[in-house]
Amino acid sequence: RSTxxxxxxxYPNIWPRLRAWSVERGASGRSHQQARHRSCPGGLNIxxxxxxxxxxxxxxxxxxxxxxxxxxxxxxxxxxxxxxGHVDVxxxxxxxxxxxxxxxxxxxxxxxxGVCLREGQIAELCLEVEPWGAQVSARLAxxxxxxxxxxxxxxxxxxxxxxxxxxxxxxxxTLHDDPLAHPGAEDITAQVDFGNLRRVANAHGFxxxxx
Numbered sequence: 742r743s744t745x746x747x748x749x750x751x752y753p754n755i756w757p758r759l760r761a762w763s764v765e766r767g768a769s770g771r772s773h774q775q776a777r778h779r780s781c782p783g784g785l786n787i788x789x790x791x792x793x794x795x796x797x798x799x800x801x802x803x804x805x806x807x808x809x810x811x812x813x814x815x816x817x818x819x820x821x822x823x824x825x826g827h828v829d830v831x832x833x834x835x836x837x838x839x840x841x842x843x844x845x846x847x848x849x850x851x852x853x854x855g856v857c858l859r860e861g862q863i864a865e866l867c868l869e870v871e872p873w874g875a876q877v878s879a880r881l882a883x884x885x886x887x888x889x890x891x892x893x894x895x896x897x898x899x900x901x902x903x904x905x906x907x908x909x910x911x912x913x914x915t916l917h918d919d920p921l922a923h924p925g926a927e928d929i930t931a932q933v934d935f936g937n938l939r940r941v942a943n944a945h946g947f948x949x950x951x952x
Contacts, residue, residue, distance in 0.1 A: 763788070796882070815837070825840060895936030
């Protein structure tokens with residue numbers, strides 16, 4: 742809402758010609774947005790997925806703290822071998838265990854981004870950025886892509902100062918680091934790899950600027 746209000750107040754030449762789309766997966770969220778943004782001259786089109794957005798847009802694809810909500814894979818190195826975090830039941834409770842990777846995609850992701858994990862280091866890998874980048878690119882006939890989020894450059898995100906990764910959970914405004922403590926009843930997030938985000942943007946023809 743604040744973005745549309747700023748366009749209306751500061752860019753009166755753009756506002757009358759604006760055609761806006763918002764991607765919101767939740768039905769209640771779509772209804773709420775539609776009720777709040779009736780003033781948009783071209784109307785605010787609400788889509789349940791980015792694939793519902795037309796592929797001839799001329800303008801800007803904008804997201805704010807979206808990428809940090811994408812799912813991640815937890816990985817570690819033990820005896821020089823890459824392992825992936827899985828969920829098991831131990832003593833009647835959910836527990837994380839590290840097993841052989843579910844496929845070659847995790848090692849390929851590390852290689853593409855030049856990441857070499859240290860023995861015992863735990864890290865989070867977000868593989869959803871690449872298919873999302875492809876979807877963003879497919880929607881734009883001409884324009885830009887602006888993503889605002891929190892994270893670090895690749896070399897900083899995976900260095901020795903973060904031996905246990907950056908995964909954090911929030912429940913009732915309290916932070917903790919156990920994603921299995923309250924399944925389905927808390928927010929789970931991890932820091933964004935800006936280097937990977939820029940690499941994906943460049944691969945789809947965007948001139949990736951500073952993050």
